Amino acid sequence: MAFFSQLDLQEGLQTFFVLQWIPVYIFLGAIPILLIPYFLLFSKFWPLAVLSLAWLAYDWNTHSQGGRRSAWVRNWTLWKYFRNYFPVKLVKTHDLSPKHNYIIANHPHGILSFGVFINFATEATGIARIFPSITPFVGTLERIFWIPIVREYVMSMGVCPVSSSALKYLLTQKGSGNAVVIVVGGAAEALLCRPGASTLFLKQRKGFVKMALQTGAYLVPSYSFGENEVFNQETFPEGTWLRLFQKTFQDTFKKILGLNFCTFHGRGFTRGSWGFLPFNRPITTVVGEPLPIPRIKRPNQKTVDKYHALYISALRKLFDQHKVEYGLPETQELTII
Numbered sequence: 001m002a003f004f005s006q007l008d009l010q011e012g013l014q015t016f017f018v019l020q021w022i023p024v025y026i027f028l029g030a031i032p033i034l035l036i037p038y039f040l041l042f043s044k045f046w047p048l049a050v051l052s053l054a055w056l057a058y059d060w061n062t063h064s065q066g067g068r069r070s071a072w073v074r075n076w077t078l079w080k081y082f083r084n085y086f087p088v089k090l091v092k093t094h095d096l097s098p099k100h101n102y103i104i105a106n107h108p109h110g111i112l113s114f115g116v117f118i119n120f121a122t123e124a125t126g127i128a129r130i131f132p133s134i135t136p137f138v139g140t141l142e143r144i145f146w147i148p149i150v151r152e153y154v155m156s157m158g159v160c161p162v163s164s165s166a167l168k169y170l171l172t173q174k175g176s177g178n179a180v181v182i183v184v185g186g187a188a189e190a191l192l193c194r195p196g197a198s199t200l201f202l203k204q205r206k207g208f209v210k211m212a213l214q215t216g217a218y219l220v221p222s223y224s225f226g227e228n229e230v231f232n233q234e235t236f237p238e239g240t241w242l243r244l245f246q247k248t249f250q251d252t253f254k255k256i257l258g259l260n261f262c263t264f265h266g267r268g269f270t271r272g273s274w275g276f277l278p279f280n281r282p283i284t285t286v287v288g289e290p291l292p293i294p295r296i297k298r299p300n301q302k303t304v305d306k307y308h309a310l311y312i313s314a315l316r317k318l319f320d321q322h323k324v325e326y327g328l329p330e331t332q333e334l335t336i337i
Helices: 002-019 021-042 046-058 078-085 114-120 142-146 150-156 164-172 186-190 207-215 241-257 301-322
Strands: 088-092 102-107 135-140 159-161 178-183 218-225 264-267 283-287
Touching: 002 021, 002 078, 021 046, 021 150, 078 114, 088 114, 102 114, 102 207, 102 301, 114 135, 114 178, 114 283, 135 164, 142 150, 142 159, 150 159, 159 164, 164 178, 164 207, 207 218, 207 301, 218 301
Parallel strands: 088 283, 102 178, 102 218, 135 159, 135 178
Antiparallel strands: 218 283
């Protein structure tokens, strides 16, 4: 009986720490967004709001220059519960030399990119042990860093803007041994994810290759097997009013926020129930062989296309070598659109 009680406790903690992930960002973001205007206009605490805004202005460039990572935050015990919920695993196929800098391109995006977050923004799977002397940074939307408190939280985990200036700084002005992780398919690829799918939005995504050429950073393919399995995504049949509503809403959402809205669901609090928790499916992020890239200050389109094609070839090789081991059939192909 004690065994089952302990098992239930572990599962409960895993579920709680996965559940808190997005609400914490919303809560931390809501505090300054709501309180700063209130303090400025209606409260005797207006100096706090002024100090907060003054600090934001003074510290404005920090997130684009490596941020303020915290080993303490990255090693929080809660991330290990988060990892064990799926579970998430990081697999190395080749060493990464600390003499170089790297752009680790990750696929697929999935709904929330759990594999990238746990493997590279925390120490839950032991990235510091697996890739010693390599400092990982996870690229995300720059607008997140405009929000006080939230910016401090994400910077502590080694998250950085996926902007040209931030990437160039990390890859050219912060020494060597840096690895910037970019989910290059972005929100457009999120709309393609569903269980069993291996479709990537990559044909026209060449900015990361151009950045690698401009900085001389090695390109590293990586694939998170299982990322598409943790949610079901609903796409209603073409020609129905539900599909019309869905597409109109998604287009409007993207115009306003610059993000794609996915209609998805997972499990509830109990196994077999419906809800918005991800399914307990293994996610294994396999990091491939680094592709050496020459440094060219102003690469032409032909050169970008050449190395983009070499990258896709390396990614296909990585996918085919590991797909069966991590749950896909031998006949599964990587589709790139």
